[in-house]
Amino acid sequence: MMKISEPKVRRGSIKDIEEITSIENRAFGDHAYDYPALRYMLGIANSITAVTTINGRVVGYATVFFRKNSRISHLESIAVDPDYQGSGIGRILIEEVEKISKEKNCTKIVLETFEKNVSALKLYEHSGYSIKEVVPDYYHVPYDGSKNAIRFEKILH
Numbered sequence: 238m239m240k241i242s243e244p245k246v247r248r249g250s251i252k253d254i255e256e257i258t259s260i261e262n263r264a265f266g267d268h269a270y271d272y273p274a275l276r277y278m279l280g281i282a283n284s285i286t287a288v289t290t291i292n293g294r295v296v297g298y299a300t301v302f303f304r305k306n307s308r309i310s311h312l313e314s315i316a317v318d319p320d321y322q323g324s325g326i327g328r329i330l331i332e333e334v335e336k337i338s339k340e341k342n343c344t345k346i347v348l349e350t351f352e353k354n355v356s357a358l359k360l361y362e363h364s365g366y367s368i369k370e371v372v373p374d375y376y377h378v379p380y381d382g383s384k385n386a387i388r389f390e391k392i393l394h
């Protein structure tokens with residue numbers, strides 16, 4: 238049996254797209270970003286993706302966006318392979334995107350999540366994020382109306 242190593246974190250790239258797509262589909266199901274959206278996120282210049290690996294295999298990713306002349310970064314997406322959820326990978330990714338944001342001189346990080354996504358709400362609350370506002374109808378779900386989001390923020394020290 239292969240020994241399970243400690244999770245490692247590194248910058249992701251377009252080379253990781255197959256593994257990221259698979260995690261995205263398994264973590265989000267019907268609400269997953271599709272391949273072109275993920276390719277865009279990995280390819281554009283104003284975004285950085287962090288990936289966590291175990292034994293060299295990608296088990297989670299988080300993508301943060303930056304805007305010109307803004308010191309606020311935006312956590313665009315985070316997902317952990319369902320087989321590894323609840324073991325601290327999400328926490329590692331959050332810490333990494335915060336570190337990356339600080340390196341880019343950002344003073345604040347902002348994100349949105351579905352108001353009923355319990356594991357995400359827990360992750361952000363436990364990571365020191367505070368609720369900024371409820372955003373009505375933030376998510377448009379084909380054939381299923383729209384859903385509210387909760388916007389969180391964290392001041393980066």
Ligand SMILES: CC(C)(COP(=O)(O)OP(=O)(O)OC[C@H]1O[C@@H](n2cnc3c(N)ncnc32)[C@H](O)[C@@H]1OP(=O)(O)O)[C@@H](O)C(=O)NCCC(=O)NCCS
Nearest residue numbers: 264316317322323324325326327328350356357359360363
């Ligand atoms: C949300 C998600 C990224 C969390 O990643 P994770 O690796 O499972 O989270 P962690 O193991 O690092 O847990 C972080 C904290 O959240 C809590 N938590 C995580 N999942 C939880 C769950 N299902 N129920 C209750 N608490 C949970 C943990 O207790 C932990 O708190 P602690 O460190 O204070 O004990 C992951 O569940 C996921 O990919 N979900 C599907 C995709 C998604 O919803 N992404 C977010 C969209 S905004």
